[in-house]
Amino acid sequence: MLDKHRSAITQSKTRPRRWFRAGEGRTAFFFLLPGLIGILLFLVLPIFASIALSFTDWQLLGTPHFVGFANYTRLFTADPQFWTVLRNTVFFTVEYLILNIVVSLGLATWISSLKFGQRWFRGIFFLPTFTPLIAVAIVWMLIFTSGGLFDSLMERLSLPFSGVLNSQTLAMQAVILTSIWAGVGYNTVLFNAALDMVPASYLEAARIDGATAWDRFWKIRLPLISPTLFFGTVMTAITSLQVFDQIFVMTKGGPGSATATLGYAIYQRGFQNFQMGYASAIAWVMFALIMALTALQFWFQRKWVHYDN
């Protein structure tokens, strides 16, 4: 009897509350709907569709047929271009990542050492970040094109680097230089902010301890900004593995396949050769590569990233 009474009380207490929560949930769901539809339609659905497509021979028009792992098998065993494309992507990523981090860290350190004009330089170096990459790539293509500004400069300096976009070895360097110009500002501002947040008292204590400017940079400032450095490295690695715009504008993957990367290969296979199934398979290989590299970086961070909390 007492239990019945107690449960009745509990019900009377919880029921309106549950009703209220359900109503609240519905209202929240209603507000979430516009964003949710967008995510489902343009993110979740394409992801699942691309998985499905990678197992078909869909050619944009016509009906897709299930082909099992044929696309993946062809990719790793039969496609003569795939390993070149993969090598180009890794080459671009490694060189671009190293140069980007070194240059942006150097610039960030230089800016933070300035007594005046820090804001100006931060602004100037950040400008390319919000300039459309396509526009940047067009300008650099015109600079590097045969008989362009770069060639005349090389001629004046009597250096044997001309027609770089037509060179099997130098075309990729031109793409990397363009990417550095466009992408270094973001990390510069990021690292500069981190460097400025290192409390002055650590550096003063280090000066008293006898640390030179070099020591202070390597032994105090760098370890203290390592979480930001790690973030910058991971994000830069991810975006560089996906490189497309500058290659599309400047070289179209050429000369030959010298600058063809995974991102460009997906476009080529999917929208030039209309092999959507095959392009989807390449996209998933790229995804696996990015995941693996990011996981590796997270594993390595234990050795060099210092978190203060």
Next chain:
Amino acid sequence: MAKLTIRNVIKRYGALEVLHGVSVAAQDGEFVVLVGPSGCGKSTLLRMIAGLESISDGEIEIGDRVVNDLEPNERDIAMVFQTYALYPHMTVRDNMAFSLKLARRSRQEIEQKVDDAAGILDLTALLDRYPRQLSGGQRQRVAMGRAIVRNPAVFLFDEPLSNLDAKLRVQMRTEIKTLHQRLGTTMVYVTHDQMEAMTMADRIVVMHGGGIEQVGPPLQIYDEPANSFVAGFIGSPSMNFIDGLVVERGGTAELQTEEGVHWPLPESARAYLGQSVRLGIRPEHIAVGPDGVQARVNIVEPTGSDTHLQLQVGSQSIIAAVRDRPSVSVGQPVPLRIDANKVHLFDLASGKRLH
């Protein structure tokens, strides 16, 4: 150990002069405390001794060397910062060993010195921890350990106890004092807390507005403040100040305020008859007496050992600190007696001590 001499030191930031020719010396092994309100230049002076701020003019000498142009690590000093400034990515051991490693000392020597310092400061069990794993007091001790391993000629402390709670502050005060007695090294200690200055110093340097107001042993500064600023700054609760005219009434010298209140003065105050002066009386030298100046009780603050009474005499508010526990209540009129021999007299214009 070494003597520290500061001669006519000036600090300018552009056209702004923040230290106006400061001269003071710390004897070999002396514990000198620089005390003053915020912005008085005490931390700037300490940072100039450390070499973290340039010297615009004048000389700083440590031992027999003028150190003006020497780098901080060449000055044979060690500094403990207000924020401790322990390197967060290094263990306690690495923090303490950092300066020795940079000086390329042998591994054996480094270990020996770190272990010795850790032993002195009771840090041995914490050597492999990171600063974030330590309490405020432990971090403070590590900061001192980092200073000790360098075996410097002069220790510099920049408000090292400000970030600690009241109880720990008292405990660390004792520890620093004990450390000084044990090491016998010259120490310069900056604080805005006059209680720290009084309890720790061999000599106090009271600073104000970029200059030195008075230098002396704690009790001398307390008993014979050079001016009304020092008198008001040192001592808690602060000294009471009453302005008025020195007059003679009934054969004795008295201070007559604008409101006609008469305060007793010592016989020697006759020398200032007819002069406007500022009377200073410490709260503990005011008693609730059977007779005396009429006051009204505004607030009663029992502290346990003392009772602080905020009193109103005319428009003047004064504080009395009485040892016993008077049975007074807010709003009650009480007569006040002051010990005329404990009264301080200051020149009204310059603030300088007259008596």
